[in-house]
Amino acid sequence: MPHYVVGHKIPDSDSICSAIALSYLKTTLGEETVPARLGELSPETLFILDKFGFEQPELKMSYAGESLYIVDHSERTQGPDDIDEATILGIIDHHKLGDITTSTPLECWIRPVGCTNTIIKMMYDFHNVEIPKNIAGAMMCAILSDTVIFKSPTCTTADIKCVEALAEIAGIDDPETLGMEMFKVKSAVEGTPVRDLVLRDFKDFDMNGNLVGIGQLEVIDLAIFDDIKADLEADIAKLKAEGNRHTVLLLLTDIMKEGSEMLVVSDSADITERAYGKATSEGKVWLDGVLSRKKQVVPPLQEAFA
Amino acid sequence: MPHYVVGHKIPDSDSICSAIALSYLKTTLGEETVPARLGELSPETLFILDKFGFEQPELKMSYAGESLYIVDHSERTQGPDDIDEATILGIIDHHKLGDITTSTPLECWIRPVGCTNTIIKMMYDFHNVEIPKNIAGAMMCAILSDTVIFKSPTCTTADIKCVEALAEIAGIDDPETLGMEMFKVKSAVEGTPVRDLVLRDFKDFDMNGNLVGIGQLEVIDLAIFDDIKADLEADIAKLKAEGNRHTVLLLLTDIMKEGSEMLVVSDSADITERAYGKATSEGKVWLDGVLSRKKQVVPPLQEAFA
Structure with a gap:
């Protein structure tokens, strides 16, 4: 049975791209792991997946009896409803520490940086695993989204350096222009209920x-x-x-x-x-x-x- | 005002040695940080501090208004009583995730390994900071203690490799013999209430x-x-x-x-x-x-x- 990686309810680009990036890393390290999502995707996230050739992760709301990694949150209200019946193998997050607890030791990479994907990049570096071009592109877009193209006060030098490194891997010359293109997609509200x-x-x-x-x-x-x-x-x-x-x-x-x-x-x-x-x-x-x-x-x- | 590093109540060797090791790392990185303790030390810990020339960390029970790193636990019952009035900057731990929460983003290094000091060694490596000889010795002893000289089922290959690396830095030829010496001190019960x-x-x-x-x-x-x-x-x-x-x-x-x-x-x-x-x-x-x-x-x- 594969392990899962899942972000928060009402998933944003960071939750989805970090689930994709972490599941690839874990699988490469010999632990079969698949990304999942707790809801429908935003136009911005669909734009990123389309741009880098990814399918939407599996929509999966229930995790009873499963083992999973939690990304981009550590709050019970934001996670799967039946999280108490699952085994949490790890948490990768950049928010305040929430109220999720576990009954066994686990792996937590939590840093006060602008985006979960910046931390996932550290994990790739720690394990010395090469990031595929399309995953690097998706990770980079998630960081540009979470940091509002470096303008957010949550943005750290680690996020900026990470975008530079990922852009080079993905072969993208001008990340900020791609960021603006993404925010234009995000800004579209016409016709949406x-x-x-x-x-x-x-x-x-x-x-x-x-x-x-x-x-x-x-x-x-x-x-x-x-x-x-x-x-x-x-x-x-x-x-x-x-x-x-x-x-x-x-x-x-x-x-x-x-x-x-x-x-x-x-x-x-x-x-x-x-x-x-x-x-x-x-x-x-x-x-x-x-x-x-x-x-x-x-x-x-x-x-x-x- | 310096930041603090503090382990759990009724401190063991891992709580004390990881507080010493982390405060040196943070201070070296430019963040003035001092180790503290939430109680009296055991004969084993006193043996380690004496062997490597350390003073006992400051006995400090109250942290209201202070900023601190928590090591070797993430449970409210095991931490300072007034932890809610303090700012938690980070948690370094190897236990199940407990019920400590924060109101701001923080740094967590939590791994399913045998000892907090094994994780602190990863932090030194991440930041490329050299570990002083005496700190390496204390960290090594804490790992030998927590893993029961590698016999505990909590012991991982990361712990064993870490002891090897620390022993080399500390100039200790036979860590296991030192470990047995330490457990002999730990075994002494005569005359103790x-x-x-x-x-x-x-x-x-x-x-x-x-x-x-x-x-x-x-x-x-x-x-x-x-x-x-x-x-x-x-x-x-x-x-x-x-x-x-x-x-x-x-x-x-x-x-x-x-x-x-x-x-x-x-x-x-x-x-x-x-x-x-x-x-x-x-x-x-x-x-x-x-x-x-x-x-x-x-x-x-x-x-x-x-």
Whole structure:
């Protein structure tokens, strides 16, 4: 029975590309391993897979009785629902340490860098395994996506050096141009149902017993939302009403202006004031310089809930 | 303000030596870091520090407001009591993943190997930092201790290769002879108060909401306990009565015969039968081949409590 590698629910490019890259590495090292996914892929990820000739990983929601590697998260709310019935062989991640625990020793490569694929590259180097050209391309795109083409405050010199090395392997002369092409695909919202946009890159967090959902849409120009912003606001209110979340946030991130407009629905009216020192006006607040959910949005919110 | 490196409560040689080795590495890399300890040292650890010319690390129980690296554990019950008020910069460990969480990204090096110091050696290699002779000696002794001179089922080829490399750096021709010398020090029980023996290498675990304390004494010949076994049994019963533990186990491990006698006090009379398939007789059971708490004792017990 092969082992699996799986990223978080509502998979992003990092979750998918790191699953592909890690399963190739493990298989090369003699441990048959296949990538899987916990949901449908975004247009950006489909663009990457298409560009480098990959099939979509297997859609697999249940892992009871299986052995698996977890990539790009360590939070129970973000992983498979039946993770307790699986054996976790390892975790490769670049987020805060979540609440997944194991009953046996395992392998964890967790680093405060911009992207899981930067860590997977370290693993290839550690094991002295050559990265195939197409896997290097996919890894590189995931890093460009997670670091917002190096603009995110989560980006480290390790990420930049890693992109340079992967670009050379993949034979790509200008990674940043490819990054912009990718973000143009990511920016396309026309014709997409509003709920799909809200959930395109959406993560749930347990904050001191409160369930908090945070979505993010990164685009090249925020004007793209002018016609649908009211619909997005209505839909996150609907999403909150449907479930048991204390707060739902949607970040509309302008990667060129380097900031985010945050749409807020919360049981605590003053939540953004307490977390970010700035109150909402009509359920919205502009947060200048905020590009990273992980580094700039989640930690202050967690403090506010503590 | 320097950063700290601290191992688990009731520190063993791995916790202390890895704190010394990691703090030297981090300081060399430009991040001023000092080793600390959460309790008194065992005769074995004192022997190692004396042999290689180290002072005892600072005794420091409170870390509120500090930044620290955690070594040799990832369980809340085993770490500093006020860990929630500290910033965890990283975790280096070789156990199952425990319930410590963080609110910011961090550095985790967790591997299923026999000793934390084997992982610290990988970190030195990764950063291309030379290991000083005395630190190499202390790291080597910690690995010999944790792997019971390579006899433990937790021992991996990585541990054996690491001892070889460290022995060369430290200029030690015969690591196994030094290991036996160390275990002779460890075997000395005469004149030591019974409670000190019970707690010499004692760890608490949260098993599905039940607090379980497991001590271990590794000796060269189990006969050393003949005169004090009844006192040890009485004392673990007393220890259980004093606190809120569901179960207290004391492993008397014979490293030459390669097995352990387990002394048991538990709210569930059949706990060893359910976990290890063997009932106790008068509160004791011999478990052949069992040398490792981490790999052979904890996981089946966790299953039994699940």
